[in-house]
Amino acid sequence: MHHTTKKHIVYYAGLSIVLLLGLFLIRQSLHDLNLVMAITLFLSLFYVVWGILHHFIHHDIHAKVVIEYVLIGIMGISAVYFTLFLLK
Amino acid sequence: MRDFLHHLFLPRESNNHRARILHHSGLLLLIAVFFVLEISFSFIHSQREDILGIRTEITAQELLTLTNKKRAENGLAPVQLNDTLSNAASQKASDMFSKNYWAHNSPEGTTPWVFIKSAGYDYLYAGENLARGFTTSSDVIDAWMDSPGHRENMLSPNYREIGFAVVPGSLTGDETVLVVEMFGQKREGAVEIAQAEQALPGDQTVVSEAFPDQQEIRNTESTVASFKTQPIIDVKQATKGISMTIILVLFSAIVLDLLIIKRKKIVRVVAHNIDSMIFLLVVILIILIIGNGVII
Numbered sequence: 001m002h003h004t005t006k007k008h009i010v011y012y013a014g015l016s017i018v019l020l021l022g023l024f025l026i027r028q029s030l031h032d033l034n035l036v037m038a039i040t041l042f043l044s045l046f047y048v049v050w051g052i053l054h055h056f057i058h059h060d061i062h063a064k065v066v067i068e069y070v071l072i073g074i075m076g077i078s079a080v081y082f083t084l085f086l087l088k
Numbered sequence: 089m090r091d092f093l094h095h096l097f098l099p100r101e102s103n104n105h106r107a108r109i110l111h112h113s114g115l116l117l118l119i120a121v122f123f124v125l126e127i128s129f130s131f132i133h134s135q136r137e138d139i140l141g142i143r144t145e146i147t148a149q150e151l152l153t154l155t156n157k158k159r160a161e162n163g164l165a166p167v168q169l170n171d172t173l174s175n176a177a178s179q180k181a182s183d184m185f186s187k188n189y190w191a192h193n194s195p196e197g198t199t200p201w202v203f204i205k206s207a208g209y210d211y212l213y214a215g216e217n218l219a220r221g222f223t224t225s226s227d228v229i230d231a232w233m234d235s236p237g238h239r240e241n242m243l244s245p246n247y248r249e250i251g252f253a254v255v256p257g258s259l260t261g262d263e264t265v266l267v268v269e270m271f272g273q274k275r276e277g278a279v280e281i282a283q284a285e286q287a288l289p290g291d292q293t294v295v296s297e298a299f300p301d302q303q304e305i306r307n308t309e310s311t312v313a314s315f316k317t318q319p320i321i322d323v324k325q326a327t328k329g330i331s332m333t334i335i336l337v338l339f340s341a342i343v344l345d346l347l348i349i350k351r352k353k354i355v356r357v358v359a360h361n362i363d364s365m366i367f368l369l370v371v372i373l374i375i376l377i378i379g380n381g382v383i384i
Contacts (some may be wrong), residue, residue, distance in 0.1 A: 012362050019370040026374055030381045031190050031220065035260045038376060042197065047367040048227035051359055060357070064112075068359040076371040078122035078330040082226045083378045085126060086133055087142070087221075088262050 011054045018022045018046055033084045044073040097341050104204030105340045105354050118334060125330060133323065140317030140326070143223060144265050147329075148174065148252040151269065155242060155250065158233060162243050170272065173251025175202075176207035177268035180216070184268075187379060190260050192216060192384065213246040215271040220264045223324070226323065228267050231383050238383060239287035247271035275350040324379045331375045339368045 022043040029035040051069040055061040096114075108114050116384045132140045148169065156166040180203045183194055193199050200216040217238045222228045232238035241247075253268040346361040 003375075008360065008362070011360075012366060015363060015366050019366060023370055023373055027377055028310050030377065030380060032260050032380075036374075036378065040371075042368075043370065047363070053365045054360060056364065059256060062357045064357055067112055068110075068115070069110060069363075071119065071336075072359070072364050072367065074119055075115060075122075075335070078119050079335050079371055080374050080378070082122050082126055082129075083327045083331045083375050086129060086327060087264075087379055 007058075008054070011050070015047065015050050018042055018050075022046075033088050036084060037081060040077060042075045047076070048073040097238055097337075099345050099352075105166065105349065105352075105356060106358060107345055108184060109338065109341050109343060110358075118338065121334065122331075127213045129323070129327070137317075138319055140321045140323060141317055142263065142265075142324060143319055143322035144256070144317050145227045146222065146228060146265060146267060148254060151252050151254075151267070152250065153352065154225060154229040155269075155333065158229065158242055159368040164243060164245055165248075165306065166273065167247055167250040170209070170249035170251050172207050173204065173249055173270045173272050174253060175251070176203040176209060177251045177253035177270045178255070179203045179207060180270070181253040181257075181266050181268045183267060185257040185259060187259060190218075190220070190384065192218065200270065204272060209272055211272045213244070213271070213273040215241040215244065215247065217245045217269040217271075217383065219240050219267040219269075219381055219383045220259065221262075222265070222267065222377065223322075227381060228383075231381055232269075235383060241269075244271065247272055248273045269281075276320045303375070328375055330370065335368055335372055339365060342368070 022039050026036050026039050029039065048069045050082050052061065052066055094100065095102050096108045099107055102303070103111070129140060152167075152169050159166055180200060183198070183203070184190065187194055187196075189195055201211075201214055204214050205209060217232055219228045219231060220230065229242075249272050251270045251272075254265060255268075256263075257267045258264070259266060288293055342361050342364050346365070349356070
Protein backbone atom coordinates (compact mmCIF):
# COMPACT_ATOMS: atom_id res chain seq x y z
CA MET A 1 0.00 0.00 0.00
CA HIS A 2 2.78 2.41 0.93
CA HIS A 3 4.64 1.60 -2.25
CA THR A 4 1.50 2.37 -4.29
CA THR A 5 0.99 5.70 -2.56
CA LYS A 6 4.65 6.67 -3.10
CA LYS A 7 4.32 5.79 -6.78
CA HIS A 8 1.51 8.32 -7.15
CA ILE A 9 2.67 11.02 -4.76
CA VAL A 10 4.32 13.15 -7.46
CA TYR A 11 1.03 13.26 -9.41
CA TYR A 12 -0.98 14.17 -6.32
CA ALA A 13 1.54 16.87 -5.39
CA GLY A 14 1.53 18.30 -8.93
CA LEU A 15 -2.27 18.41 -8.99
CA SER A 16 -2.41 19.99 -5.53
CA ILE A 17 0.09 22.72 -6.43
CA VAL A 18 -1.71 23.75 -9.62
CA LEU A 19 -5.16 23.67 -7.98
CA LEU A 20 -3.99 25.68 -4.96
CA LEU A 21 -2.37 28.21 -7.27
CA GLY A 22 -5.70 28.49 -9.08
CA LEU A 23 -7.48 28.93 -5.76
CA PHE A 24 -5.11 31.79 -4.91
CA LEU A 25 -5.82 33.42 -8.30
CA ILE A 26 -9.57 33.08 -7.69
CA ARG A 27 -9.18 34.75 -4.28
CA GLN A 28 -7.46 37.67 -6.01
CA SER A 29 -10.19 37.83 -8.69
CA LEU A 30 -13.33 37.85 -6.54
CA HIS A 31 -14.29 41.27 -7.92
CA ASP A 32 -14.72 39.68 -11.37
CA LEU A 33 -16.92 36.58 -11.33
CA ASN A 34 -16.35 35.95 -15.05
CA LEU A 35 -12.67 35.58 -14.30
CA VAL A 36 -13.48 33.31 -11.33
CA MET A 37 -15.49 31.09 -13.68
CA ALA A 38 -12.74 31.10 -16.32
CA ILE A 39 -10.13 30.00 -13.75
CA THR A 40 -12.51 27.29 -12.48
CA LEU A 41 -12.92 26.00 -16.05
CA PHE A 42 -9.15 25.87 -16.45
CA LEU A 43 -8.68 24.04 -13.13
CA SER A 44 -11.35 21.47 -14.01
CA LEU A 45 -9.78 20.89 -17.40
CA PHE A 46 -6.38 20.52 -15.75
CA TYR A 47 -7.81 17.96 -13.28
CA VAL A 48 -9.26 15.90 -16.15
CA VAL A 49 -6.10 16.01 -18.30
CA TRP A 50 -3.82 15.38 -15.31
CA GLY A 51 -5.94 12.42 -14.17
CA ILE A 52 -5.99 10.86 -17.64
CA LEU A 53 -2.24 11.41 -18.01
CA HIS A 54 -1.69 9.83 -14.60
CA HIS A 55 -3.52 6.65 -15.68
CA PHE A 56 -1.94 6.68 -19.14
CA ILE A 57 1.59 6.75 -17.72
CA HIS A 58 0.76 3.87 -15.36
CA HIS A 59 -0.81 1.89 -18.23
CA ASP A 60 -4.20 1.56 -16.58
CA ILE A 61 -6.16 3.95 -18.79
CA HIS A 62 -9.71 2.92 -19.68
CA ALA A 63 -12.66 4.71 -21.30
CA LYS A 64 -14.65 4.26 -18.09
CA VAL A 65 -11.93 6.09 -16.13
CA VAL A 66 -11.79 8.94 -18.65
CA ILE A 67 -15.56 9.41 -18.42
CA GLU A 68 -15.38 9.44 -14.61
CA TYR A 69 -12.75 12.22 -14.65
CA VAL A 70 -14.81 14.20 -17.15
CA LEU A 71 -18.01 13.83 -15.10
CA ILE A 72 -16.34 14.85 -11.82
CA GLY A 73 -14.75 17.81 -13.66
CA ILE A 74 -18.21 18.85 -14.93
CA MET A 75 -19.56 18.43 -11.38
CA GLY A 76 -16.98 20.93 -10.11
CA ILE A 77 -17.83 23.40 -12.87
CA SER A 78 -21.58 22.98 -12.25
CA ALA A 79 -21.20 23.55 -8.50
CA VAL A 80 -19.13 26.73 -8.92
CA TYR A 81 -21.39 28.07 -11.69
CA PHE A 82 -24.51 27.42 -9.60
CA THR A 83 -22.92 29.29 -6.69
CA LEU A 84 -22.15 32.42 -8.69
CA PHE A 85 -24.57 32.59 -11.62
CA LEU A 86 -27.17 34.73 -9.84
CA LEU A 87 -24.53 37.09 -8.45
CA LYS A 88 -23.57 38.14 -11.98
CA MET B 89 -34.19 2.76 3.35
CA ARG B 90 -30.99 1.91 5.21
CA ASP B 91 -30.14 -0.65 2.57
CA PHE B 92 -30.79 1.88 -0.20
CA LEU B 93 -28.49 4.44 1.45
CA HIS B 94 -25.75 1.84 1.80
CA HIS B 95 -26.20 0.98 -1.86
CA LEU B 96 -25.97 4.68 -2.71
CA PHE B 97 -22.97 5.66 -0.59
CA LEU B 98 -20.94 2.55 0.32
CA PRO B 99 -19.06 0.16 -1.98
CA ARG B 100 -20.47 -3.37 -1.74
CA GLU B 101 -21.47 -6.27 -3.91
CA SER B 102 -24.89 -4.85 -4.87
CA ASN B 103 -23.24 -1.81 -6.55
CA ASN B 104 -20.26 -3.68 -7.95
CA HIS B 105 -18.05 -2.39 -5.11
CA ARG B 106 -18.43 1.27 -6.03
CA ALA B 107 -20.95 3.55 -4.29
CA ARG B 108 -23.86 4.03 -6.68
CA ILE B 109 -23.50 7.80 -6.47
CA LEU B 110 -19.98 7.47 -7.92
CA HIS B 111 -21.15 5.47 -10.94
CA HIS B 112 -21.46 7.43 -14.19
CA SER B 113 -25.24 7.42 -13.84
CA GLY B 114 -24.98 8.79 -10.27
CA LEU B 115 -22.64 11.58 -11.33
CA LEU B 116 -24.83 12.45 -14.32
CA LEU B 117 -27.84 12.64 -12.02
CA LEU B 118 -26.04 15.10 -9.74
CA ILE B 119 -25.04 17.25 -12.73
CA ALA B 120 -28.69 17.18 -13.86
CA VAL B 121 -29.75 18.29 -10.36
CA PHE B 122 -27.52 21.39 -10.69
CA PHE B 123 -28.94 22.08 -14.15
CA VAL B 124 -32.56 21.86 -12.98
CA LEU B 125 -31.80 24.00 -9.90
CA GLU B 126 -30.15 26.66 -12.10
CA ILE B 127 -33.23 26.91 -14.31
CA SER B 128 -35.60 26.98 -11.30
CA PHE B 129 -33.57 29.56 -9.35
CA SER B 130 -33.13 31.72 -12.43
CA PHE B 131 -36.89 31.70 -13.08
CA ILE B 132 -37.86 32.50 -9.47
CA HIS B 133 -35.16 35.19 -9.21
CA SER B 134 -36.34 36.91 -12.40
CA GLN B 135 -40.01 36.78 -11.38
CA ARG B 136 -39.91 37.36 -7.63
CA GLU B 137 -36.79 38.98 -6.20
CA ASP B 138 -38.70 39.44 -2.95
CA ILE B 139 -38.67 35.63 -2.59
CA LEU B 140 -35.23 34.78 -4.00
CA GLY B 141 -32.83 37.71 -4.05
CA ILE B 142 -29.58 39.05 -2.66
CA ARG B 143 -29.95 40.05 1.00
CA THR B 144 -28.21 43.31 1.85
CA GLU B 145 -28.43 45.37 5.02
CA ILE B 146 -25.92 48.20 4.79
CA THR B 147 -26.73 51.70 6.04
CA ALA B 148 -24.66 54.84 6.44
CA GLN B 149 -25.83 55.18 10.02
CA GLU B 150 -24.57 51.70 10.94
CA LEU B 151 -21.29 52.32 9.10
CA LEU B 152 -20.86 55.59 11.02
CA THR B 153 -21.71 54.01 14.38
CA LEU B 154 -19.34 51.09 13.81
CA THR B 155 -16.54 53.35 12.53
CA ASN B 156 -16.82 55.56 15.62
CA LYS B 157 -16.95 52.49 17.85
CA LYS B 158 -13.63 51.31 16.39
CA ARG B 159 -12.17 54.79 16.77
CA ALA B 160 -13.33 54.99 20.40
CA GLU B 161 -11.75 51.59 21.10
CA ASN B 162 -8.47 53.07 19.87
CA GLY B 163 -8.76 56.28 21.88
CA LEU B 164 -9.74 58.49 18.92
CA ALA B 165 -12.35 61.21 18.64
CA PRO B 166 -15.47 60.30 16.62
CA VAL B 167 -15.96 61.49 13.04
CA GLN B 168 -19.12 63.40 12.08
CA LEU B 169 -21.30 62.50 9.11
CA ASN B 170 -20.87 65.20 6.46
CA ASP B 171 -23.41 65.60 3.65
CA THR B 172 -20.88 67.10 1.25
CA LEU B 173 -18.56 64.10 1.66
CA SER B 174 -21.56 61.75 1.26
CA ASN B 175 -22.43 63.61 -1.93
CA ALA B 176 -18.85 63.20 -3.16
CA ALA B 177 -19.02 59.47 -2.30
CA SER B 178 -22.29 59.20 -4.23
CA GLN B 179 -20.72 60.94 -7.26
CA LYS B 180 -17.77 58.55 -7.09
CA ALA B 181 -20.12 55.53 -6.97
CA SER B 182 -22.08 56.84 -9.98
CA ASP B 183 -18.83 57.38 -11.88
CA MET B 184 -17.67 53.83 -11.11
CA PHE B 185 -20.95 52.33 -12.35
CA SER B 186 -21.19 54.50 -15.46
CA LYS B 187 -17.55 53.91 -16.50
CA ASN B 188 -17.54 50.33 -15.17
CA TYR B 189 -14.34 50.37 -13.11
CA TRP B 190 -13.32 49.03 -9.70
CA ALA B 191 -10.46 51.25 -8.60
CA HIS B 192 -9.68 54.41 -6.66
CA ASN B 193 -8.80 56.26 -9.87
CA SER B 194 -11.06 56.22 -12.93
CA PRO B 195 -9.76 54.90 -16.30
CA GLU B 196 -9.17 58.55 -17.28
CA GLY B 197 -7.11 59.05 -14.15
CA THR B 198 -9.69 61.01 -12.13
CA THR B 199 -8.70 60.70 -8.48
CA PRO B 200 -11.14 60.53 -5.52
CA TRP B 201 -10.00 64.03 -4.55
CA VAL B 202 -11.61 65.50 -7.65
CA PHE B 203 -15.01 64.24 -6.44
CA ILE B 204 -14.45 65.64 -2.96
CA LYS B 205 -13.39 69.03 -4.24
CA SER B 206 -16.12 69.24 -6.87
CA ALA B 207 -18.71 68.47 -4.20
CA GLY B 208 -17.49 71.64 -2.48
CA TYR B 209 -15.42 70.16 0.33
CA ASP B 210 -12.19 72.14 0.75
CA TYR B 211 -10.01 69.67 2.58
CA LEU B 212 -6.80 69.64 4.50
CA TYR B 213 -6.78 65.85 4.72
CA ALA B 214 -8.83 63.36 2.68
CA GLY B 215 -9.06 59.60 2.31
CA GLU B 216 -11.17 56.95 0.58
CA ASN B 217 -12.10 53.33 1.28
CA LEU B 218 -14.07 51.15 -1.16
CA ALA B 219 -15.99 47.90 -0.66
CA ARG B 220 -18.35 45.77 -2.72
CA GLY B 221 -20.37 42.58 -2.39
CA PHE B 222 -20.85 42.63 1.39
CA THR B 223 -24.11 41.72 3.11
CA THR B 224 -23.98 43.75 6.33
CA SER B 225 -22.41 46.96 7.59
CA SER B 226 -20.37 45.09 10.20
CA ASP B 227 -18.89 42.81 7.50
CA VAL B 228 -17.72 45.92 5.62
CA ILE B 229 -16.18 47.51 8.72
CA ASP B 230 -14.51 44.24 9.79
CA ALA B 231 -12.96 43.81 6.33
CA TRP B 232 -11.57 47.37 6.37
CA MET B 233 -10.25 46.93 9.90
CA ASP B 234 -8.48 43.70 8.86
CA SER B 235 -6.61 45.49 6.07
CA PRO B 236 -3.70 47.65 7.27
CA GLY B 237 -4.18 50.40 4.65
CA HIS B 238 -7.94 50.71 5.21
CA ARG B 239 -7.50 50.45 8.97
CA GLU B 240 -5.08 53.37 8.80
CA ASN B 241 -7.79 55.48 7.19
CA MET B 242 -10.43 54.32 9.70
CA LEU B 243 -8.20 55.19 12.65
CA SER B 244 -6.51 58.32 11.39
CA PRO B 245 -6.61 61.23 13.85
CA ASN B 246 -6.41 63.55 10.82
CA TYR B 247 -10.04 62.96 9.87
CA ARG B 248 -12.91 64.78 11.54
CA GLU B 249 -15.70 64.07 9.05
CA ILE B 250 -16.93 61.20 6.96
CA GLY B 251 -19.37 60.53 4.11
CA PHE B 252 -20.85 57.32 2.69
CA ALA B 253 -22.58 56.09 -0.44
CA VAL B 254 -24.17 52.64 -0.52
CA VAL B 255 -25.34 51.97 -4.06
CA PRO B 256 -26.58 48.79 -5.81
CA GLY B 257 -25.76 48.23 -9.47
CA SER B 258 -23.87 46.26 -12.08
CA LEU B 259 -20.10 46.62 -11.89
CA THR B 260 -17.57 44.76 -14.07
CA GLY B 261 -20.30 42.30 -15.01
CA ASP B 262 -21.51 41.48 -11.49
CA GLU B 263 -24.64 42.59 -9.63
CA THR B 264 -23.28 44.13 -6.46
CA VAL B 265 -23.70 46.74 -3.73
CA LEU B 266 -20.91 49.30 -3.76
CA VAL B 267 -19.85 51.12 -0.57
CA VAL B 268 -17.80 54.31 -0.90
CA GLU B 269 -16.42 55.83 2.29
CA MET B 270 -14.77 59.24 2.16
CA PHE B 271 -12.91 60.85 5.03
CA GLY B 272 -11.92 64.45 5.42
CA GLN B 273 -10.83 67.34 7.53
CA LYS B 274 -11.85 70.76 6.31
CA ARG B 275 -9.23 73.37 5.68
CA GLU B 276 -9.69 75.99 8.34
CA GLY B 277 -9.93 79.48 6.87
CA ALA B 278 -7.83 80.98 9.60
CA VAL B 279 -4.98 78.51 9.24
CA GLU B 280 -2.52 79.05 6.42
CA ILE B 281 -1.38 75.66 5.24
CA ALA B 282 -0.09 75.29 1.73
CA GLN B 283 -0.40 71.53 1.39
CA ALA B 284 -3.23 69.06 1.48
CA GLU B 285 -2.80 65.38 2.35
CA GLN B 286 -4.73 62.57 0.71
CA ALA B 287 -4.65 58.88 1.58
CA LEU B 288 -5.69 55.75 -0.25
CA PRO B 289 -5.45 52.35 1.43
CA GLY B 290 -2.08 50.75 0.92
CA ASP B 291 -0.56 53.87 -0.60
CA GLN B 292 1.86 56.31 0.84
CA THR B 293 0.21 59.55 1.85
CA VAL B 294 0.24 61.85 -1.14
CA VAL B 295 1.01 65.48 -0.64
CA SER B 296 -0.23 67.90 -3.26
CA GLU B 297 0.73 71.51 -3.57
CA ALA B 298 -2.58 72.87 -4.77
CA PHE B 299 -6.11 71.90 -5.64
CA PRO B 300 -7.09 71.62 -9.28
CA ASP B 301 -10.04 73.58 -10.57
CA GLN B 302 -13.27 72.77 -8.83
CA GLN B 303 -16.68 72.02 -10.34
CA GLU B 304 -15.27 69.43 -12.70
CA ILE B 305 -18.12 67.16 -11.67
CA ARG B 306 -21.52 68.62 -10.88
CA ASN B 307 -23.54 67.42 -7.92
CA THR B 308 -26.49 66.15 -9.85
CA GLU B 309 -27.72 63.33 -7.66
CA SER B 310 -28.96 63.18 -4.13
CA THR B 311 -26.90 61.20 -1.67
CA VAL B 312 -27.62 57.47 -1.47
CA ALA B 313 -26.56 56.29 1.96
CA SER B 314 -28.27 53.00 2.63
CA PHE B 315 -29.44 49.87 0.87
CA LYS B 316 -31.58 47.14 2.37
CA THR B 317 -33.18 44.17 0.66
CA GLN B 318 -34.84 41.40 2.62
CA PRO B 319 -35.84 38.55 0.29
CA ILE B 320 -37.29 35.44 1.93
CA ILE B 321 -34.41 33.36 0.56
CA ASP B 322 -30.94 34.83 0.22
CA VAL B 323 -29.41 33.77 -3.11
CA LYS B 324 -25.86 33.71 -1.75
CA GLN B 325 -26.67 31.45 1.19
CA ALA B 326 -29.03 29.20 -0.76
CA THR B 327 -26.73 28.52 -3.72
CA LYS B 328 -23.67 28.14 -1.50
CA GLY B 329 -25.51 25.77 0.84
CA ILE B 330 -26.82 23.56 -1.97
CA SER B 331 -23.49 23.43 -3.86
CA MET B 332 -21.58 22.74 -0.69
CA THR B 333 -23.96 19.95 0.38
CA ILE B 334 -23.82 18.15 -2.97
CA ILE B 335 -20.03 18.38 -3.26
CA LEU B 336 -19.56 17.32 0.37
CA VAL B 337 -21.78 14.28 -0.17
CA LEU B 338 -19.71 13.33 -3.22
CA PHE B 339 -16.44 13.97 -1.35
CA SER B 340 -17.60 11.84 1.60
CA ALA B 341 -18.64 9.00 -0.71
CA ILE B 342 -15.16 9.04 -2.30
CA VAL B 343 -13.43 9.05 1.13
CA LEU B 344 -15.58 6.11 2.31
CA ASP B 345 -14.89 4.32 -0.97
CA LEU B 346 -11.14 4.81 -0.54
CA LEU B 347 -11.13 3.52 3.04
CA ILE B 348 -13.42 0.53 2.50
CA ILE B 349 -11.84 -0.63 -0.75
CA LYS B 350 -8.33 -0.35 0.71
CA ARG B 351 -9.42 -2.45 3.70
CA LYS B 352 -11.06 -5.08 1.48
CA LYS B 353 -8.19 -4.93 -1.06
CA ILE B 354 -10.56 -5.01 -4.03
CA VAL B 355 -9.14 -4.16 -7.45
CA ARG B 356 -11.35 -2.04 -9.77
CA VAL B 357 -11.03 0.10 -12.86
CA VAL B 358 -11.89 3.56 -11.55
CA ALA B 359 -10.34 7.04 -11.37
CA HIS B 360 -7.80 7.66 -8.58
CA ASN B 361 -9.86 8.59 -5.55
CA ILE B 362 -7.16 10.94 -4.19
CA ASP B 363 -7.13 12.93 -7.47
CA SER B 364 -10.87 13.46 -7.12
CA MET B 365 -10.64 14.26 -3.41
CA ILE B 366 -8.03 16.98 -4.04
CA PHE B 367 -10.12 18.46 -6.86
CA LEU B 368 -13.37 18.43 -4.87
CA LEU B 369 -11.64 19.91 -1.83
CA VAL B 370 -10.50 22.86 -3.97
CA VAL B 371 -14.03 23.18 -5.40
CA ILE B 372 -15.37 23.36 -1.81
CA LEU B 373 -12.86 26.13 -1.01
CA ILE B 374 -13.84 28.05 -4.17
CA ILE B 375 -17.54 27.81 -3.21
CA LEU B 376 -16.69 29.05 0.29
CA ILE B 377 -14.96 32.23 -0.93
CA ILE B 378 -17.35 33.10 -3.79
CA GLY B 379 -19.69 35.92 -2.87
CA ASN B 380 -17.46 37.25 -0.10
CA GLY B 381 -17.11 41.01 -0.27
CA VAL B 382 -13.93 42.63 -1.58
CA ILE B 383 -12.22 45.89 -0.63
CA ILE B 384 -9.66 48.18 -2.20
